[in-house]
Amino acid sequence: MSSASHPLQPSFSRPSARVAIRRAESYDADLSALLFETLREFDLPVRGKTVFLKPNFVGLDPLGLINTHPVVVAAARESFLRLGAQRVLVGDGPALERDTEAVVESMGLREYLGDLAQTFVDLNVDDVHRVRLRTRASSLKALDLPQAVLTADFIVSMPKLKTHHWAGVTLSLKNMFGIVPGSCYGWPKNILHWAGINRALLDINSTVRPDFAIVDGVVGMEGNGPIQGTPKPCGVLVVGDDPVAVDATCARIMDLVPERIGYLKQAAILLGHLREEKIQQLGESVDTVRTPFAVLEAFRKLKRGKNGLALD
Amino acid sequence: MDAVVKLAPGEEAPRGENRPQSSWLERFCFPFLFQTQNPDGGWGHRAGACSAVEPTCWALLALAGAPRSGEQEAALGRGLSWLCSQQLPDGSWPAFPGQAQGCWVTSLACLALHVLAPPTAGLGWSPACAGKPDALARGLGWLSRSWPGEGGLWWRLREKLLPNQNIVRQNSALRGWSWTPGTSSWVEPTSYALIALRKIPAELHPRGVAKRRRLGEAMLYDRMCPGGGWNCGNPRVYGVAGEPAVGATAWALLALQDYSEQAENQRSLDWLERSYAAIHGPGSLVLASLCLETYARSVPPLSVALERLYDANQFLQNVAVVAWAAIALSPARAALQWTLAARG
Numbered sequence: 215m216s217s218a219s220h221p222l223q224p225s226f227s228r229p230s231a232r233v234a235i236r237r238a239e240s241y242d243a244d245l246s247a248l249l250f251e252t253l254r255e256f257d258l259p260v261r262g263k264t265v266f267l268k269p270n271f272v273g274l275d276p277l278g279l280i281n282t283h284p285v286v287v288a289a290a291r292e293s294f295l296r297l298g299a300q301r302v303l304v305g306d307g308p309a310l311e312r313d314t315e316a317v318v319e320s321m322g323l324r325e326y327l328g329d330l331a332q333t334f335v336d337l338n339v340d341d342v343h344r345v346r347l348r349t350r351a352s353s354l355k356a357l358d359l360p361q362a363v364l365t366a367d368f369i370v371s372m373p374k375l376k377t378h379h380w381a382g383v384t385l386s387l388k389n390m391f392g393i394v395p396g397s398c399y400g401w402p403k404n405i406l407h408w409a410g411i412n413r414a415l416l417d418i419n420s421t422v423r424p425d426f427a428i429v430d431g432v433v434g435m436e437g438n439g440p441i442q443g444t445p446k447p448c449g450v451l452v453v454g455d456d457p458v459a460v461d462a463t464c465a466r467i468m469d470l471v472p473e474r475i476g477y478l479k480q481a482a483i484l485l486g487h488l489r490e491e492k493i494q495q496l497g498e499s500v501d502t503v504r505t506p507f508a509v510l511e512a513f514r515k516l517k518r519g520k521n522g523l524a525l526d
Numbered sequence: 527m528d529a530v531v532k533l534a535p536g537e538e539a540p541r542g543e544n545r546p547q548s549s550w551l552e553r554f555c556f557p558f559l560f561q562t563q564n565p566d567g568g569w570g571h572r573a574g575a576c577s578a579v580e581p582t583c584w585a586l587l588a589l590a591g592a593p594r595s596g597e598q599e600a601a602l603g604r605g606l607s608w609l610c611s612q613q614l615p616d617g618s619w620p621a622f623p624g625q626a627q628g629c630w631v632t633s634l635a636c637l638a639l640h641v642l643a644p645p646t647a648g649l650g651w652s653p654a655c656a657g658k659p660d661a662l663a664r665g666l667g668w669l670s671r672s673w674p675g676e677g678g679l680w681w682r683l684r685e686k687l688l689p690n691q692n693i694v695r696q697n698s699a700l701r702g703w704s705w706t707p708g709t710s711s712w713v714e715p716t717s718y719a720l721i722a723l724r725k726i727p728a729e730l731h732p733r734g735v736a737k738r739r740r741l742g743e744a745m746l747y748d749r750m751c752p753g754g755g756w757n758c759g760n761p762r763v764y765g766v767a768g769e770p771a772v773g774a775t776a777w778a779l780l781a782l783q784d785y786s787e788q789a790e791n792q793r794s795l796d797w798l799e800r801s802y803a804a805i806h807g808p809g810s811l812v813l814a815s816l817c818l819e820t821y822a823r824s825v826p827p828l829s830v831a832l833e834r835l836y837d838a839n840q841f842l843q844n845v846a847v848v849a850w851a852a853i854a855l856s857p858a859r860a861a862l863q864w865t866l867a868a869r870g
Contacts, residue, residue, distance in 0.1 A: 274771075274806070276804075276806075310757065310758050310771070311771060311773070312714070312773050312774075312809065313772070313773055313806075313807035313808075313809040313810040314807075314842065315806070315807040315808060315809065315839055315841065315844070315847075316772075316805065316806040316807025316809070316810050317806075317807070318839075319806040319807060319838070319839070320806045324838060324839065329839075330842060331839055331840045331842060331843055334842070336572075336842055336844070339571035339572065339575075339581075339844065339846075340571070340572075341570070341571075341575050341576045342622055344625075358621075358622065358625065379763060397571060397578065397621050397622075398621040398622065398625070398629070398706075399705060399706055400629075400630060400705025400706060400709075400712060400714075400715065401705070401712075401714065401758055402712075402758055404704065404706070404709040404710050404712065405705075405706050405709055407709075407710075408675060408708070408709050408710075438763075438766055441769075442763075442766055442769075510764060
């Protein structure tokens with residue numbers, strides 16, 4: 215299992231994270247070349263391995279506004295194959311829509327990935343294996359999780375840059391909710407809400423920590439995300455080898471204060487780096503691509519004030 | 527994912543606008559379901575996957591409508607035996623073998639047992655379930671005792687004292703059924719429970735089921751989206767109206783088919799009818815078609831559209847979707863329809 219290579223490690227003893235911000239103004243850009251060149255800089259251990267790409271396919275998306283864009287998914291798949299991966303699978307378990315085929319067809323995924331019966335895994339109905347969670351932040355203790363994820367050598371979380379009406383933002387850590395199978399826990403995976411979203415997030419990511427993250431920030435979503443928000447062009451791809459650092463960087467790009475995002479602050483204890491000085495920034499700087507995202511009133515406290523400090 | 531079942535050359539899917547619906551059904555759906563049965567008797571969610579309760583229930587319900595020889599009868603018997611063997615001591619069924627806690631699939635298991643193993647020599651008895659004579663009764667008992675987590679005294683007190691935290695507007699006193707024990711009521715598990723309880727004769731119900739059914743029906747109406755139709759069960763979040771979804775709408779309407787003339791049903795049917803042409807997935811298409819037919823609304827021929835969708839992704843090898851298709855296209859639809867027959 216992928217997370218076996220990720221001992222839970224306090225931040226002070228963890229090496230610096232690397233996060234790259236690349237400009238990508240539209241989905242018509244050559245994202246395959248951009249991603250391939252970027253991933254090459256990370257010297258990722260994927261040769262001969264099975265790579266699992268976990269995009270965020272939350273619901274029907276004929277306009278390409280709420281899910282990770284298929285162009286980005288296809289670019290990542292092609293890049294990992296070029297880097298020597300033996301197999302690259304794509305999979306998600308939509309939280310609100312049982313008809314996964316309708317979801318992927320609505321966004322035209324087949325045009326980009328080919329035969330979905332061979333390249334795509336519906337994590338909601340995959341075979342499952344009982345996994346004891348490695349932390350006890352929530353009351354969950356154990357979850358049945360999909361074999362396709364548990365047997366992958368290298369897991370890549372691929373969210374879209376969005377606000378979220380329960381969690382504040384949904385990025386590479388929150389995206390991992392999608393591995394929890396609906397066949398066991400339903401649509402939505404309500405057991406995670408009852409366990410506390412922030413706490414459940416920590417337990418899931420400590421157990422199946424993504425090895426890498428690629429965030430589709432070409433067009434994000436602000437306001438009442440993750441479904442009913444407003445499209446927000448941001449023109450970036452954010453990638454990195456530490457999901458906490460990637461999410462913190464994304465929050466800064468959105469002009470939010472990552473230290474005020476509950477689960478991200480907690481995740482920084484054992485799962486990755488939140489502090490800017492522990493993140494080696496590649497490509498663009500946060501300041502050059504910063505794009506303030508509107509948030510719901512309930513998350514106003516996440517906004518960065520004019521002086522760079524959090525609003526009270 | 528590797529075990530993609532494709533039909534043999536002699537079993538190619540029918541093509542052309544004028545093929546009868548039975549052709550697709552008999553040449554594709556039933557063979558697919560018989561071929562994908564696991565040696566242990568159950569069905570997995572996909573061809574080649576481990577047996578699980580939900581796809582086994584749908585496959586059994588679908589094959590109830592199949593013409594059967596001795597071999598196929600035996601296959602159904604193995605399926606029922608597997609299903610009975612998975613029941614937990616408290617009467618519930620888990621989603622997968624080995625799980626210690628039962629869940630929403632219990633409604634489907636009860637429905638499948640009722641349809642395929644009617645109480646010929648005692649409640650819930652059939653040769654396939656020998657040794658488990660009370661399987662159905664125990665399943666119904668669990669369903670009647672399985673309350674969702676919301677709506678209790680503490681919950682309602684919190685709603686009253688902290689109104690600003692009520693992001694989702696709903697009447698929590700109207701309790702249906704949850705996906706997993708102790709969590710909230712949602713549209714689909716409530717619909718499954720209501721359908722099972724409506725199909726299974728009331729004289730087999732434990733005490734208190736009538737009240738639970740009334741609450742569940744009221745809960746569904748409470749969770750309807752403002753413009754008609756249902757999503758998973760959040761009609762309004764942060765004051766914003768939720769978008770309905772085809773699957774949830776179809777299940778809710780099937781569960782509420784006794785109230786076909788009610789304005790909410792008609793408004794939801796209108797939404798479903800308007801949405802029909804834009805449906806992208808075979809599962810949604812089958813459910814929408816079955817639902818519209820149940821309410822005597824006209825629908826285009828289903829098998830032609832399914833054939834086209836099968837060519838695209840082979841339904842992602844999803845056993846439940848093939849089973850739903852078989853149910854919709856065969857007499858097995860009686861498991862989910864009752865008012866159409868009553869109307870004649």
